[in-house]
Amino acid sequence: MSLESIKKGLQVTARTQESPNHQTTPAFGLSLDAWGRLVLIDAEGLRHVGVEPVRAFPLTDPSHWISLCDAQGREILQVPSLETLPPAVRQILEAELAAREFTPVIERIVRVSGEISPSDWDVETDRGTTRFTLDSEDDVRRISPTRVLITDARKLRYQIPDIRKLDVASRRTLERFL
Amino acid sequence: MNDKVEDATGGRETLPASWGETLRTQLEAGETALAWFSPDLSQDLQYQSSLLVLTHRRLLQGTCPRDQKHLPAETTWHSWPLSDELLLRTRDRAGLGTLELIGPNERLGFWRYTIGRTQSAHQFIDRFESLVRDGKDGPDSANESACPSCGAVLLTARANCAHCSPPSASKTASSLLRLSRFARARGGMILLGFLLTLTSTAASLIPAALTEPLVDRVLIPFESSGTGRYSTVLWYLVAMTAAYVLAWLLGWARTYVLAWVSERVSADLRNQTYSHLQKLSLEFFGGKRTGDLMSRLTSDTDRICNFLSINLLDFATDVIMIVMTVCLLAYRDVYLALAALAPFPIIMWLVQFVRYRMLRALQQGSRAWAAMSSVLADTIPGIRVVKAFAQERREVDRFRATNDHVLNVNDRVNTIWSFFGPMTTFLTQAGLLIVWGVGAWMIFDGQRITVGALTMFLTLIARFYTRLEAMLRMVQATQRAGVSAQRIFEILDRAPSVPEPIRPIHPTHLEGEIELRQVAFRHGSRSILSGIDLSIRPGELIGLVGPSGAGKSTLVNLVCRFYDVTDGAILVDGVDIRSYAVSEYRRHIGIVLQEPFLFYGTIAENIAYGRPNADRSEIIAAARAARAHDFILKLPDGYDSLVGERGQALSGGERQRISIARAILIDPKILILDEATSSVDTETEREIQQALDNLIQGRTTIAIAHRLSTLRKADRLVVLEHGAIAEVGPPHDLLKRSGAYSRLHRAQMELVAGHALQ
Numbered sequence: 037m038s039l040e041s042i043k044k045g046l047q048v049t050a051r052t053q054e055s056p057n058h059q060t061t062p063a064f065g066l067s068l069d070a071w072g073r074l075v076l077i078d079a080e081g082l083r084h085v086g087v088e089p090v091r092a093f094p095l096t097d098p099s100h101w102i103s104l105c106d107a108q109g110r111e112i113l114q115v116p117s118l119e120t121l122p123p124a125v126r127q128i129l130e131a132e133l134a135a136r137e138f139t140p141v142i143e144r145i146v147r148v149s150g151e152i153s154p155s156d157w158d159v160e161t162d163r164g165t166t167r168f169t170l171d172s173e174d175d176v177r178r179i180s181p182t183r184v185l186i187t188d189a190r191k192l193r194y195q196i197p198d199i200r201k202l203d204v205a206s207r208r209t210l211e212r213f214l
Numbered sequence: 215m216n217d218k219v220e221d222a223t224g225g226r227e228t229l230p231a232s233w234g235e236t237l238r239t240q241l242e243a244g245e246t247a248l249a250w251f252s253p254d255l256s257q258d259l260q261y262q263s264s265l266l267v268l269t270h271r272r273l274l275q276g277t278c279p280r281d282q283k284h285l286p287a288e289t290t291w292h293s294w295p296l297s298d299e300l301l302l303r304t305r306d307r308a309g310l311g312t313l314e315l316i317g318p319n320e321r322l323g324f325w326r327y328t329i330g331r332t333q334s335a336h337q338f339i340d341r342f343e344s345l346v347r348d349g350k351d352g353p354d355s356a357n358e359s360a361c362p363s364c365g366a367v368l369l370t371a372r373a374n375c376a377h378c379s380p381p382s383a384s385k386t387a388s389s390l391l392r393l394s395r396f397a398r399a400r401g402g403m404i405l406l407g408f409l410l411t412l413t414s415t416a417a418s419l420i421p422a423a424l425t426e427p428l429v430d431r432v433l434i435p436f437e438s439s440g441t442g443r444y445s446t447v448l449w450y451l452v453a454m455t456a457a458y459v460l461a462w463l464l465g466w467a468r469t470y471v472l473a474w475v476s477e478r479v480s481a482d483l484r485n486q487t488y489s490h491l492q493k494l495s496l497e498f499f500g501g502k503r504t505g506d507l508m509s510r511l512t513s514d515t516d517r518i519c520n521f522l523s524i525n526l527l528d529f530a531t532d533v534i535m536i537v538m539t540v541c542l543l544a545y546r547d548v549y550l551a552l553a554a555l556a557p558f559p560i561i562m563w564l565v566q567f568v569r570y571r572m573l574r575a576l577q578q579g580s581r582a583w584a585a586m587s588s589v590l591a592d593t594i595p596g597i598r599v600v601k602a603f604a605q606e607r608r609e610v611d612r613f614r615a616t617n618d619h620v621l622n623v624n625d626r627v628n629t630i631w632s633f634f635g636p637m638t639t640f641l642t643q644a645g646l647l648i649v650w651g652v653g654a655w656m657i658f659d660g661q662r663i664t665v666g667a668l669t670m671f672l673t674l675i676a677r678f679y680t681r682l683e684a685m686l687r688m689v690q691a692t693q694r695a696g697v698s699a700q701r702i703f704e705i706l707d708r709a710p711s712v713p714e715p716i717r718p719i720h721p722t723h724l725e726g727e728i729e730l731r732q733v734a735f736r737h738g739s740r741s742i743l744s745g746i747d748l749s750i751r752p753g754e755l756i757g758l759v760g761p762s763g764a765g766k767s768t769l770v771n772l773v774c775r776f777y778d779v780t781d782g783a784i785l786v787d788g789v790d791i792r793s794y795a796v797s798e799y800r801r802h803i804g805i806v807l808q809e810p811f812l813f814y815g816t817i818a819e820n821i822a823y824g825r826p827n828a829d830r831s832e833i834i835a836a837a838r839a840a841r842a843h844d845f846i847l848k849l850p851d852g853y854d855s856l857v858g859e860r861g862q863a864l865s866g867g868e869r870q871r872i873s874i875a876r877a878i879l880i881d882p883k884i885l886i887l888d889e890a891t892s893s894v895d896t897e898t899e900r901e902i903q904q905a906l907d908n909l910i911q912g913r914t915t916i917a918i919a920h921r922l923s924t925l926r927k928a929d930r931l932v933v934l935e936h937g938a939i940a941e942v943g944p945p946h947d948l949l950k951r952s953g954a955y956s957r958l959h960r961a962q963m964e965l966v967a968g969h970a971l972q
Binding site for chain 2: 090091092093094095097101105114116179193
């Protein structure tokens with residue numbers, strides 16, 4: 037199979053892009069194969085199957101610095117910014133990233149058992165109501181003055197993007213842990 | 215011995231005054247004293263002052279008869295003409311130094327001195343050597359850190375000499391006064407608080423003063439003649455209630471204002487202590503226990519805050535109250551006032567009596583408390599070792615022992631206090647009885663006072679003595695706070711031992727050329743490095759090898775200016791590093807240590823520790839160069855993952871690569887690798903080695919390594935042995951020579967071979 041024919045087989049191809057830091061993303065193509073695996077074709081035309089997209093700064097800067105890694109976790113290439121990608125590539129990438137992330141957004145804290153850890157939390161999230169166990173106060177982490185990330189005993193994470201938007205009762209409950 | 219006389223050489227060095235005159239009588243015409251050294255022990259190790267003087271012609275020795283050092287006229291003198299066959303040498307051991315004068319056939323003389331004079335002894339030898347060997351007087355190596363009055367070496371971090379300055383007296387009270395420096399910034403609020411105290415106290419005294427007219431003009435007339443109405447009493451009650459309400463409101467405002475101020479004063483104190491602590495050199499931290507330092511910063515400042523907000527406030531109120539009461543009493547009747555105040559001096563005497571006992575016990579208490587926190591600070595981070603060696607029982611016992619000590623000391627405080635408290639209560643009651651007795655007598659003795667006046671006296675004096683009792687509790691609080699203040703000022707008074715130059719040079723760009731000129735470093739009497747001469751080209755990779763204790767780490771610490779050299783100089787780009795602004799100089803140095811330290815924070819923050827404003831692409835580039843990028847991406851939060859204490863667990867190799875990325879990011883011109891790969895396995899070492907290869911590109915690197923294999927790429931190896939350079943050269947050349955390096959190399963190869971055989 038020639039290099040040319042591979043490239044023709046691509047659904048979408050990204051051209052060299054200018055990143056916000058004037059770094060360039062090498063030309064690459066991204067597609068999903070019949071088994072739902074992400075396929076990357078790099079600038080040299082090499083085909084990588086089963087690529088994993090990873091955000092380098094998932095909390096502080098989720099839309100920049102996306103790495104595409106092979107099955108062993110080695111980085112193949114890095115996308116400095118999602119915004120500069122062609123819409124089609126960006127769509128695939130964002131969908132893949134979203135499918136790998138499960139961080140429910142807590143909308144209301146219904147009840148927290150007890151003053152001391154470990155405590156059970158009943159919460160309403162954007163994905164439905166759930167209950168989780170918090171091991172210690174250290175697992176409630178303030179990322180910015182208004183943004184909070186909670187890690188439960190099973191290492192599942194929940195986020196509160198803006199504590200000011202919580203209702204008063206939930207906020208009061210949360211403040212005991214901050 | 216503080217007054218000194220300048221000698222004939224033009225005041226370069228000063229001689230103890232008691233020696234000046236008598237020495238002059240010994241010198242021949244045209245002879246001048248070049249250098250002097252004063253051994254402080256006799257040959258049989260008794261304290262005795264003597265003097266060695268070096269002139270162009272002779273070595274002179276003067277000895278005072280024992281116990282008569284203030285009569286220099288009786289000094290006996292001895293001298294040796296200089297010749298190049300003479301040799302001066304020194305030995306020191308366990309705090310005792312011996313200086314020997316060796317002639318061609320025998321030892322001509324020896325002198326003994328205590329550890330403090332070691333440095334002067336070395337300087338004296340240097341002057342002697344240069345005079346005898348080179349025939350000329352060497353550079354004046356009068357060291358600034360030698361005490362001008364006694365010649366003893368000053369401990370680096372201290373401003374004045376422990377030998378000369380008077381022993382430190384109890385400074386608790388003055389320490390508390392020094393707190394006023396921090397209070398001055400909040401002067402306005404303090405004044406407001408004081409005014410509120412004054413008015414609220416005055417308001418609270420009004421009801422007591424109203425008891426006199428109430429009794430004399432309303433109650434007694436009614437009792438004796440049936441005149442007057444109850445509504446008058448109500449008016450008095452209303453006035454009294456109003457006064458109490460006023461006192462309450464003012465007291466509320468006062469407490470709030472003063473608590474606000476004291477909270478800020480102690481926060482300022484904490485901030486300043488911590489920022490001063492950061493300026494102190496590693497030497498200081500080496501000699502201090504972490505737990506102790508932490509307790510100074512936290513519980514001691516908190517105690518001061520409590521003292522300022524609660525005790526001092528009460529004290530001020532009480533003093534004002536007492537003064538006002540005394541004035542009121544004296545205004546009404548001087549004699550009764552005097553009688554009522556009779557127990558007061560006894561109580562004051564008791565206060566003084568207890569004060570000193572309390573002070574000592576409390577200082578002990580503070581130390582015991584610090585010892586207890588130190589045990590915690592020791593064992594909690596070292597819990598793995600404790601468990602591994604199954605020493606939980608012993609650690610519990612160790613803690614119990616220090617806790618018992620705390621208990622004992624507190625028991626002593628309580629013993630004093632339990633006697634003292636009830637004693638003052640008793641004296642208070644006695645004061646009341648005296649007022650009853652004297653007051654009643656005065657009423658019977660021709661109505662010198664009214665019943666109302668007596669009632670007022672009793673009300674006031676009861677208040678007076680209850681407040682006095684509370685005031686005495688202040689003794690304890692003051693002593694506690696004083697001790698705390700002393701412990702904090704102990705930190706604040708410490709001068710950084712790596713002083714900032716007066717006119718610092720600000721290095722903007724360094725080439726990375728390092729030159730060590732006759733560098734020597736002594737720690738106390740122990741000579742750690744001596745006579746190190748080495749010049750390193752920009753970009754060169756120098757491997758520093760040698761057995762443990764050879765001074766490798768000390769040498770790099772000197773290059774980083776964690777300490778200053780005792781002798782000689784270190785020049786970077788031809789400028790003595792002591793002339794650079796300390797923190798700006800260090801900004802050009804990257805360090806990768808054996809045990810990488812990660813702070814609590816995200817990986818990105820840790821990498822950007824030396825350059826907090828680095829942008830994300832730079833952080834990623836640094837992590838890539840350090841071969842850390844891939845494993846960071848595998849962490850659930852990537853670069854946003856928390857590490858450090860309480861954070862994500864990382865392996866030793868991963869932590870090391872993060873610390874390498876940290877060094878890469880600041881792009882230093884000089885790089886120090888202190889055993890950067892020795893705490894990891896060979897596989898990880900290879901990864902780290904690749905990261906390091908990226909790091910050392912284009913930088914002057916000094917790498918310490920135990921595994922000689924890691925230094926194959928070094929341009930030159932420097933072999934240190936016993937604090938001196940044994941060999942220098944490219945690895946291959948050194949291997950061919952059968953010197954120190956090839957010996958080390960062979961030993962390691964045998965070790966590896968031995969492992970292979972097993």
